[in-house]
Amino acid sequence: MSMLCSVYTSVIGAGVRRGGVLLKLFGLCVLAGVLVASLMLPAALGAGAAVNETTSAMSRMSKSLQKARMPLTTKVLDRNGDPIAYFYDDYRIPTPPGKISKTMKSAITAIEDKRFWEHNGVDWQGTMRALATNVSSGSVEEGASTLTQQYVKNYLVHVAADSKMERHDAKETTVARKLREARLAVELERTMSKEEILTSYLNVVPFGNQTFGVGAAAQTYFGTTPDKLTVSQSALLAALVNAPGALNPNVNPEDAKHRRNMVIDRMASPDNGIRITEEDAERAKKKPLGVLDPLGRPPSSCIGAGGSATNGFFCTYLRDYLNRAGFSDKELDQGGYTIRSTLDPKATKAAKKAAEAQIPKRSDEAANPMAIVEPGQDKHEVRALVANKDFGNDASEGQTAYDIVSKVQPWGAGSVFKIFTAAAAIQQGMSPYDEIPVPAEYTTHAFGGGKAWTVHNAEGVSPGSRTLQEALATSPNTGFVMLLEKVGLDNAVDMATKLGLRRSMTEVDENGYSLEEGEPTHAEAIKQHDKGSFTLGVDSVSVLELSNVMATIASDGKWCPPTPVTSMTDRNGDPVGLKGQSCEQVVSPHTAHGLAQGLGDDHKPGGTSHAAAKEAGWNRPLMAKTGTTQNYRSAVLVGATPQMAGAVMTYSTGGSPEGICVNGSAPPYQCGDSAGNLYGGTIPARTFYPAMKKIHEGKPVKQLPKVRGD
Known part of the structure; x- marks a missing residue:
């Protein structure tokens, strides 16, 4: 580390004659030393005021990161097993490593962390280069977080945080936060394989349009699955990670395509861990963005879902029924449940057709609702x-x-x-x-x-x-x-x-x-x-x-x-019991x-x-x-x-x-x-x-x- 500080100090000293810059760089070298010390002496750091977290708390967070229990989409099916609605805060489709294409892994490492397969969670070379560049320019020109560190940050912001305040704290630019992320990243590198870390990152990172993780992103933007992503598709998704809002391909296609092609060029670079050929890169850059319009992300509500014009009243009743059974809106929007409903498409279609045949839907004069219930001794x-x-x-x-x-x-x-x-x-x-x-x-x-x-x-x-x-x-x-x-x-x-x-x-x-x-x-x-x-x-x-x-x-x-x-099952497929009133004679x-x-x-x-x-x-x-x-x-x-x-x-x-x-x-x-x-x-x-x-x-x-x- 001292050698790196000396090298970068010499470079800056030769190119910049302002004493303030050298002073800032000296401070950063001290900070880097603190960071290294904190990673080498975790117990001491756990007791220090800089991070204000105990070693046991960090250990618990590390285990949480390994398990990565993310908010998941709840799916509502009709009695035949066809989806009628989705409930979620963030649209996610968890994807195992074997179901993510090599091109996607190549794209994300090429643009976000080309030394991912080599470092131990913190890229010292990239960190010092970014620090030097940012200080000399007086603004943030480069980032240096590894994919492992980014995974930690995204997990803390988009999974662990339960409130706006917690999300704000998890994103705040402070020494304490950077030290915590770095330390957790190093810990994860000791307890998880590179493939596990990369998969966890790709399952948590935001891609814009309320879409999180590569599984949901593949569906939202291309109507496909992550294992079928092409080079150009993978590159676009990797490009979006940098600035999902600004690079929205349906709003700003030119900038999105420019960054996509930048990703493709880096995928073909000899420095990239998983390379593509120059020929594949040139072909991919000529491809149109190919993004769905409208996007393939299903709406999160009883409005706008497939067949919602007909099924929406049922969907609303189902949600109210589950609220009464003890499931909060947050649980339904994050729990990843699969709910097999009683809705009968045939009965629904017949009732809807009959109701509308008597009074047109656009009538301002009258309404004509109908309910169908199947009798039974136990339900x-x-x-x-x-x-x-x-x-x-x-x-x-x-x-x-x-x-x-x-x-x-x-x-x-x-x-x-x-x-x-x-x-x-x-x-x-x-x-x-x-x-x-x-x-x-x-x-x-x-x-x-x-x-x-x-x-x-x-x-x-x-x-x-x-x-x-x-x-x-x-x-x-x-x-x-x-x-x-x-x-x-x-x-x-x-x-x-x-x-x-x-x-x-x-x-x-x-x-x-x-x-x-x-x-x-x-x-x-x-x-x-x-x-x-x-x-x-x-x-x-x-x-x-x-x-x-x-x-x-x-x-x-x-x-x-x-x-x-x-019936209702949880994210693991296990049955979920429902509290409710019993039948009465x-x-x-x-x-x-x-x-x-x-x-x-x-x-x-x-x-x-x-x-x-x-x-x-x-x-x-x-x-x-x-x-x-x-x-x-x-x-x-x-x-x-x-x-x-x-x-x-x-x-x-x-x-x-x-x-x-x-x-x-x-x-x-x-x-x-x-x-x-x-x-x-x-x-x-x-x-x-x-x-x-x-x-x-x-x-x-x-x-x-x-x-x-x-």
Whole structure:
């Protein structure tokens, strides 16, 4: 080291006559001496104030660098194993040494560290040359960090740092940081092979465009894998390491190509450890950059991913589901999980097509979300969450990034809520074949603190007693208000919660908004206000949860949380357990079967959805119920076979929503609350039946369960 200092001092002294330069160089020689001493005496350095780290801490960091547990991309697959979304902070694809081409290794060592295969972690010759050049010029003209040192720095900045402050400290230009990096580099050279260090570096270094590591870079810029990188491709990637932002090839192609060709020339240099021929170099320099436009890096979100216009609502629900199961956003974005979801592409496509066929995606008048859930005794798997609108941020293109399918919406389901009154009645001993009175008009004092409340039936619903089954199919308001008096409001509300409206009843207020501290839940508010209109479905509700209500009935009264996940593995391929609610037998099979029979006529002649069912050619046993809110602003159809359950809600959109008019085959439009004619048997039913018919193709025809004893 003293010899190097003497040589460089002589050179500088001969070429530069300013005394300050020699003084600076003398200081650098002293610094270099300190560096050498620190590397030779690690224990002493560990106790010194210059670095302020203990030897044990450095040892732990060295082991961490060897293991290189980097943030990895989480991949979400559909039920067939095809990717639908990626979650990440930094896009990475870990790559083993045997999967990285020799040309890539040649390129990166040629431009970043030509003596990589010779030094022991710190290139003394390069360090002193760079120090001398930088001091004499008065600015940073040369760097001297080896690939090993760069690996240490990049790991500390992009992997180990957990905050902006830690990343700032890891990049700060200080003597202490340089000493720490050098010491760790030397330690790594003693414990790792050159091939391991080079691979670790290539897996952590940034290549720009939120892309880290050569695996992700090969995919992002060229749509290929690292083992297939050509000379020109490898050289461009190696060039980007110097200044990923400034050399972005899609923004600054001229400078990117200039530096790429510089890398190619150095790859052919006799000084390079892994050479290419002069002929290969000349051919490579004539190649165009060949960068993908747009880049091949998948977006990190539920927006913009493959099929996100259709799959985005499901993706959003899945992420929320995992958050609730204890996985933070950071864990999902860095954990490298593989999530096999329950999304069924066939069901999703069918539901999306049906929803959009009824209301165009660019409609400003109405939305038409649909949820599909598969019943089961040990799980209720979500098969599709779609809407007429695409999932995205461009409203002008008919997109929305708000989850209108699974989250609670500020719209009612109308007469669908009569299901809960009927379920309470059956649980209390009533048969679906028992008759209930249906007057044309009925005034009650049983709700709202004893105030008189007069109820009428919807147009076309004639008075006259009928069985509970017939009442569910024809939906008289008066009969169900009288039945609610008999079974009790609290019992009907509790039944709604049990059967599936968990978030709709217990996690939001009466307006469907998140609960404030001390505020009563939706269910509590209904009971406190003695709200008899509950059975008429005026309350906020989730489309997904309506579908799961039907899945509970189809599962013999067994409620399960609607799950979007089939399995989940960590970065090593090991299974990951998910915390969640267990399935519950919320009503007896007798009650569930009675309710299924009671709901079995809606699609038949006289039922509210018969016309739509006939038009779609529906020919399977089905339990179903329609509903419409008083001002025609929303309408719903829920239905299920023993194999699949679904729900559709059509509702008015915009800043001043009004009642919706349905006009033949033309798109629906807002026409005022008094003039509307939207019913559950119109748009919701015309969406439901074509979608469910397609989804049931190839499935055996199954009968609804018969009413039997418990």
